[in-house]
């Protein structure tokens with residue numbers, strides 16, 4: 843198993859796993875908005891290829907992507923915006939390894955603060971982030987039925 847920086851030779855596989863991730867993460871209505879209005883090929887190019895501030899790490903096992911993390915580095919702040927481990931590989935510490943690797947990369951790129959937003963109902967991700975030493979910065983109401991927590995960690 844290894845963690846590598848995204849490069850375009852992984853694009854097809856990353857699009858597939860990103861679609862799986864979104865299918866799991868978003869409810870039907872939000873999935874429609876998130877996926878149908880934003881083709882993933884384009885999204886990934888802007889995530890990981892075109893924009894110099896965006897980075898994506900892939901967790902590879904047996905030449906297959908089994909997880910990934912995407913983050914952006916801007917003005918000394920590293921913001922994670924997508925983390926995913928395939929269901930059959932969960933609860934083995936891989937999500938934590940991905941998140942720790944991303945934090946190490948952020949530090950290496952000069953970040954002083956790490957930041958992310960987590961759905962208040964996503965207890966797995968919240969636990970993982972608290973384990974990493976993130977603290978709650980603020981709670982945000984996105985809509986009547988959906989709330990996000992903004993977390994930060996000093997690097």
Ligand SMILES: CC(C)(COP(=O)(O)OP(=O)(O)OC[C@H]1O[C@@H](n2cnc3c(N)ncnc32)[C@H](O)[C@@H]1OP(=O)(O)O)[C@@H](O)C(=O)NCCC(=O)NCCS
Pocket residue numbers: 863866867923924925926927928931932933934935936937938939964965966967969970973
């Ligand atoms: C969140 C996610 C990345 C965690 O990946 P993972 O590889 O299972 O995480 P780890 O095995 O490294 O777990 C680290 C810690 O996180 C917490 N955790 C992980 N999954 C959990 C769950 N289902 N319930 C409660 N706590 C959980 C635990 O504290 C765990 O430590 P423990 O196993 O010793 O109790 C994975 O569940 C996932 O891909 N979820 C769907 C996508 C998603 O919600 N992404 C985040 C928003 S973009």
